[in-house]
Amino acid sequence: MIAQLNTQPQGPGPQAIANVLEQGHLLKNWLLETLNAPIFKLGTESITLWWIVQACFLLLLVGVFAKATKQFLKKILLLRLGFSEGNREVIGTLTSLGVAVLGFIIVLQGMGLELASFAVIMGGLGIGIGFGLQELTRNLVSGLTIFGENKLKVGDLIEFNDHIGYIKEISIRSTIIRTFKGSDLVVPNTDLTSNLVINWNYENCSGRLEVPVSVAYGSDLVLVTEVLLESAAMEKNIVSEPAPKAVFLGFGENSLNFELWVWTERIDQRFLIFSSLNHIIQYNCRRRGINMPFPQRDLWLRNPESISLAVSNQENKVPAPGEKLDNSPTLTQLLKKNFCFQKLNDLEIRNVIEMGKRWHLSAGEILVKQNQYHSYFCVVLTGAINAIYENKKISNRIFTFRQGEFFGELPLMLEVPYPTTMIAAEESTLFLIGKDCFHRLLSNHPELSDRVAEELGKRQDTLQGYEQKLKEMGLLAEADLRNPVDWIRQRINKIFDVSQRV
Template sequence: MNPAQILNQASQFFTYRFKIAGAELTISSIFQIILWLTLLILFTRILKKFLKSRLLVKFKIDEGNREALSTIISYAFAVLGFILILQTTGFNLASIAVIAGGLGVGIGFGLQNITNNFVSGLTLLVERTVKVGDFVEFDGLSGYVKEIAIRATIIRTLDGSDVVVPNSKLVENKLVNWSLESYTGRIHIPIGVAYESDPLLVTEILLKSAYMESAVLSDPAPKVIFNGFGDNALHFDLQVWINRIDQKIPVTSSINFIVEYNLRQQGINIPFPQRDLWLRNPEVLNFGRRQREVPQELAEVHHRPIPSPAVKPLALRDLLRQVTYFQNLTDLELRQLIEIGYRKRLLASEILFHEGDPGNAFYIILSGSVEVYVEKINKHLTNLTAGKFFGELALMLGIPRTATVRAKEETILFVITNKGFEKLLRENPELSEVMVQELGKHQEELAQRQQQLREMGLVNAAEDDKNLRVWVRKRLKNLFSL
């Protein structure tokens, strides 16, 4: 067969005409359709990448919404392009629909999982309950949603591995999305202490430890739950809120280190399971001879000086009892006072408040020192060091600050705000009367404060009274809505 005959047969092969769904096609036109579909797929991928990485970024749309919009738009463009290609080649779409319906019955069973995953993927993209960048927990694994594709979703775990999860699994099963609205979340840290430990002191230490970790939020405030009495320990649960729940593991580790250190500083033991061994015939063992034979190295140890125990830091409970108005509170009432407060860190020369500011908080200096001065005339009044307190009268009576306070060095304060103090008085109505009686012992100072408020027009006519105790009682009720 000569070359001319070969070319002639090849030409006849590629130009051979046949009909499919009402369209007259040739082999060459089929190759053209394949080429156009390939170009359509490439263009669709480029379009999705352009929308996600460039165009939608200019509109300041977050990563999860960019992924959803770019995927839906690219899918719509691919469907539209596929229809146009079929129409330009002469396909009858009505005939194709009939054929597809017939084939769907036969092959639907084999492709039902793929179809289910495809529809589930569209559901995820439209509902946006799970978006790219979200931190999720699913089927025992935690990680970030890296991509939501047609068939499956890719989750990047905290260990750096990529897990491919069919979309239908995410739609049909329970999934925890930690970042659906925000990354803020609560973590629980169980702690057991020895039975001889003081529960109030333990509560104080746990709350102090929580505030020593910078990732812990002060609102909502950390909380300590006394879970009960175990076989070997008192069981507590430290509950803290953090601004990045995906940092749960390192934050928990950090708090555990801090808790262990603070418990050790206060001499509180973390127990371990113990068992007592009883010997039925102890006389069989020759303990007498062993006790007489003391090794030389042990004898030397007995003569070594015993190191003195480290000085324990002053407990916040003891500091609160130094405040006149709190000295008669029970341990349970002090525990509530400790729980409603929080710790505040001041840098050197940082201003805590200015004169004239609302007196809406009470402070105890845990470490460091502050200077109290009159800012207008630059007059130094006093310096306060660790263990001192200030602002308690302003908190209880709502009196404006009469001086400015700034840190002389890095300082840590224990703070009780009016919001927390109101909660304490609401939960303990009898406590307000205790405050009234204690405040009533300082008649001269109360008279000065009352006159100061009158001059500033801050005394309500309904609460004003010549009897200072009656005035204080009314003042507390109005300030804290008792």
């Protein structure tokens, strides 16, 4: 037993511990000597590695403190005192620069540097740096000018050097402009202060739009003027004061040239307003029999027989070799098969088309599962969609929505999940309208709420699927199901604030 105990490994002896301690002491001394070894002399101060580490740490703290001072002044103190955004930026920036410079001087003085002995050297160096960084200095001064004058602000819509966009950010050196294409344009502040800049938001977002319109020779000028003014009144973003004006510019080479002058309070949406006005003008001119011009030229034909054959083939819808004619119905035709949109004219149908999007489903593909949310009003353009109710025991088809029918209005209005799984019975195409666009659609056409309510009143199975959920939410009483059409109409008017307009 004693022999076994003697053969067990022993712990480190006193000599080994002493060696380790001695090595640690030597390492500590070497590290201290390395950190405190002079690298070079700056004035009367010997610069060491430890001195550099301390100086960098203290200067970093000064920078953080200066930045925090700017944020405190800009976002808390000066904001509560009622200073404008531009003045807050100027005061905060200048104060932070002053704090940083003062802090750097105090740190360097505290670290033993005599800055007075470097005044001449720094002065000469400053002149050289000034010449090298004069463009940066100009941008800094221009940035302070922009902040101080407050004529350009974040969010303003400006036009500059054939670029148009919103000011996203204004810094001391440059300004970032978010263009309509989605790109960010970085512009030096000097360019903004020394060039022509159009600010559409300087006092408000109002402005005049000039829409060029050309009509064929022989058109009734009075009728054209009437149509243009009527078109301006049909665009909701056009204000009535100042009143729109139709200006006859003169006689062109192939046309009579007009300009429609309109004023809007949403100049930031001028491209969309231009598009809408052009659609309205074209629709009204076609309805009134006003022809748009086209260039007219005299042509000498060398082979009139072949051209006559080509024209005849086109009129008879004869496809060229390898070409197939597309006789599929247009989206306008498909939407008009839905009774909600049957009474809308082409101009109103265009607005509906701009609100939604097509969605293609293969046979058996699921649009939305039971108890899931789906924020779209769905119109079946082609194919068929089955509504399947599922539980642990059964899977039952309770309804099939076919071409021209719609679904999804109750989940959309009540913000509740679907009580059924919506699955494509065959290859299908849907037209989806989001909640905000559906709201706009009902607001613009209040008569649609009656049509939706009447159609839903025919779907007792659909209402029963929502009955328990609606009762839990306190949205449905026993008496409501006796007259579901009135209840649905009231819910639509209340949720979407749709009022009947005569």
